[in-house]
Amino acid sequence: MAHFHCDRCGRCCISLGRHISIERKLSSTSHYCRVAVTREIVPVTIHPEYRDLFLNPPPGSTDESWCPYLRHIEEGRFVCTIYPSRPSICRNFSCYSMIIRDSRNAEVGRVSGKDLKSSDAGLVETWEREVATLPAMDKGSWMRMVSGILEKNGYTLEAVV
Secondary structure: EEEEOOOOOOOHHOOOOOOOOEEOOOOOOOOEEEOOOOOEHHHHHHHOOHHHHHHHHOOOOOOOOOOOOEEEEEOOEEOOOHHHHOHHHHOOOOOEEEEOOOOOOOEEEEEEEEEEEOOOOHHHHHHHHHOOOOOOHHHHHHHHHHHHHHHOOOOOOEEEO
């Protein structure tokens, strides 16, 4: 099994919307935040490396609809300013559940739900032809079927935890 690795794309924190709000400021860099889904209150601390970015965000690095701790740092890259102390809902979230590797063991695709993200034309064709057309079934059966399809086409599938 592979372990989830955040590539700082920011899609999770943007797509979830304002799921975290600042409940109370203890100082400029220590807060209690509320998680909208669970209603829990969690203490968080702005990471020292990102304190200036949090306190003095450059124009365009924030948005009212995003998590208040998310900052845009460069094209396609974001940073969570509370990453080490982030709430459990954030710790447990992964934007992909499977990694697909080719015969050289290079990562060539990621699966989120039942959707593939890949630039490997052969993998995309295999996915559309054989995987996307699978009938509905339980997750374990689906994973076994997909794994078999990919293996016969020269790919391996790793579940992500």
